Amino acid sequence: MFGPFLPKVLVVDDDPSVCEFLKQAIAPMASGVSVAENAATALEAIERGNFDIIFCDIWMPGCSGMELLSLARQSKWDVGFILATGQVQIELIIEALHLGASDFLLKPFTISTLEQSISRTFRLLQMERESRAYHTSLEASIERRTRDLMRALRELEENYQTTLEALVLALDAREHETYAHSLRVRAYTLHLARLVSYPLALMPALGHAALLHDIGKIAVADSILLNPGKLTEEEWLQMHRHVLAGEEMLNRIPFLRAAAPVVRHHHERYDGKGYPDGLAGEQIPLGARLFSLADTLDAMTSDRAYRKATGLPEVYAEVSRERGMQFDPQIADLFLKTPQGVWQQVRDSLDQPLPSGSAVTANSLAPLLSILDPGCHPALPDDQPSGLTVDNPARGPRPGAQTPLPPRREG
Secondary structure, three states: OOOOOOOEEEEEOOOHHHHHHHHHHHHHHOOEEEEEOOHHHHHHHHHHOOOOEEEEEOOOOOOOHHHHHHHHHHHOOOOEEEEEEOOOOHHHHHHHHHOOOOEEEEOOOOHHHHHHHHHHHHHHHHHHHHHHHHHHHHHHHHHHHHHHHHHHHHHHHHHHHHHHHHHHHHHHOOOOOHHHHHHHHHHHHHHHHHHOOOOHHHHHHHHHHHHOOOHHHHHOOHHHHOOOOOOOHHHHHHHHOHHHHHHHHHHOOHHHHHHHHHHHHOOOOOOOOOOOOOOOHHHOOHHHHHHHHHHHHHHHOOOEOOEOOOOHHHHHHHHHHHEOOOEOHHHHHHHHHOOHHHHHHHHHOOOOOOOOOOOOOHHHHHHHHHHOOOOOOOOOHHHOOOOOOOOOOOOOOOOOOOOOOOOOOOO
């Protein structure tokens, strides 16, 4: 009836003769039986031995069986608790069950009833112990598998990073300085994104897009890509197709697919005169609008084969002029409110000094934590909300292709 294991039982009753009777009656169905004539003696016995079942009379002088049961529940004893009484009180029985009593016997009871109660109580106790052991094992297994998953994710991220670097270096091998330019533009774009409260979940895709914005230039002929002179109209049309080639490339790589729309639209203009689709205003994905300003910042402050770099004051003047035309006016305003030294610090973090710029103050350094920490939310200038929203950051509507602007040199 009890299987290969028998319970160890503690009998608690203030009547010594009852204790002796129960000890003799329970002995054949237990691995050991101890007795206690009051709650204090019972507590001492419980501290000394590991009991499976406590068989306790309810009415005892001093501490009653109900109080001992309550103490067992508070202390989370790993035991089954059987109460016995000669008085039938429904309220008492209900209270005992609420306190976690395993069974309730009414005196007088037969040996058969006692045996069934102990068997049932021990079986329930074993089930509870097995359940706890299973959950403990399950938690340990989940923790172990979580560690394994996190390790695998770290390895996957490292592989992703290797893929990203390989793609950018492939373009850098053809068009030198592309790698450094891409790193700087990514840092500028992500900093702007934090200023406009860009969704954190979308930050990795935006960073990938900024890093790989010109990856489509791999498909552009060297005679066009490396031409230091003025391009013909036909050559500019070929150059403009690099955004479509870049989008197609990223769409073929699952973990980069979310970055593809920003790559496609990073040459759109707020006034609708950009390419490839001539999107205007908020039709342009927010990530592409952010990138457009970051790209101009780096293009103007970096040396090119066809011109020398300008300083940050010239960049701020250009952004002010192009506010509402090339650039989203709200993003432009946030940029213009940002101390020039902040962008110097962003560039310094990549070991790329800007040609000029105002000094960085203690107050202007606070937002810079966001460069390397995606969880950091820098305060906006004057603590004003950006007012920008991401209705559909992954994709922007694509009306029919528009006639592109007159040729301009790529950033």
